[in-house]
Amino acid sequence: LSRRLQAQLGERLRAYYDQLAFGEQPVPDRFIEIIGRLDHGHAEKRS
Amino acid sequence: MTPIEPTLRDAMLQATPNLRAFAISLTSNVDRADDLVQETLLRAIANIGRFQPGTNMQAWLFTILRNLFHSEYRKRRREVEDTDGKYAASLAVQPAQGAHLDFEDMQKALTRLPHDQREALLLVGASGFSYEQAAEICGCAVGTIKSRVNRARTRLAELMQLQDVEEELGPDRLTLSVMQAVA
Numbered sequence: 001l002s003r004r005l006q007a008q009l010g011e012r013l014r015a016y017y018d019q020l021a022f023g024e025q026p027v028p029d030r031f032i033e034i035i036g037r038l039d040h041g042h043a044e045k046r047s
Numbered sequence: 048m049t050p051i052e053p054t055l056r057d058a059m060l061q062a063t064p065n066l067r068a069f070a071i072s073l074t075s076n077v078d079r080a081d082d083l084v085q086e087t088l089l090r091a092i093a094n095i096g097r098f099q100p101g102t103n104m105q106a107w108l109f110t111i112l113r114n115l116f117h118s119e120y121r122k123r124r125r126e127v128e129d130t131d132g133k134y135a136a137s138l139a140v141q142p143a144q145g146a147h148l149d150f151e152d153m154q155k156a157l158t159r160l161p162h163d164q165r166e167a168l169l170l171v172g173a174s175g176f177s178y179e180q181a182a183e184i185c186g187c188a189v190g191t192i193k194s195r196v197n198r199a200r201t202r203l204a205e206l207m208q209l210q211d212v213e214e215e216l217g218p219d220r221l222t223l224s225v226m227q228a229v230a
Binding site: 001002004005006008009010012013014015016017018019020021022026027028030031032034035036037038039 | 055056059063064065068084085095149150154169172174200201203204207209210211
């Protein structure tokens with residue numbers, strides 16, 4: 001593939017990925033809650 | 048338990064959107080992806096003592112997620128192409144109207160790539176990992192990752208019907224559109 005086509009593909013791939021990663025709710029609440037356990041010393045407890 | 052430094056939590060939070068995008072792209076299913084991310088975060092927290100401060104949290108989380116995907120989820124062999132659009136409909140994140148076709152094209156094309164190629168392309172081309180980091184995450188040689196990425200790019204270009212256009216032979220699209228607009 002030419003560099004131009006590679007660049008075009010890369011741009012479209014990143015645009016697609018960014019929409020998934022940084023859409024309406026990039027980090028759902030349940031993940032924030034799980035990560036928050038780091039602060040509370042509950043790392044050993046699994047729900 | 049020793050108090051955890053806030054930077055670890057912050058690093059984990061920061062890595063999560065990319066981790067989730069990777070999981071969605073791997074599984075083609077938002078619910079499965081979120082289960083995978085949840086299990087990854089739980090395992091990471093349970094093993095936080097093994098994380099080497101100063102190393103790349105995102106790479107560590109991606110490695111855990113990838114291993115989970117291969118050891119548990121892939122066995123189910125439920126990965127199917129999104130022929131009926133259910134994957135698109137299930138996405139929590141819907142693109143803006145103007146970008147919808149591009150998004151769908153990419154989504155469909157990715158599901159048609161062989162799994163190892165899709166994974167390599169997502170790590171290097173979308174998640175921003177180097178070839179070396181991607182090789183470490185996948186547990187294979189750097190040359191293998193390079194080869195997979197190259198094949199994935201070629202196949203993706205075919206699937207999306209993207210073609211090389213010689214710029215030197217004529218005006219580019221922008222120039223053409225301006226010419227058409229003023230004609």
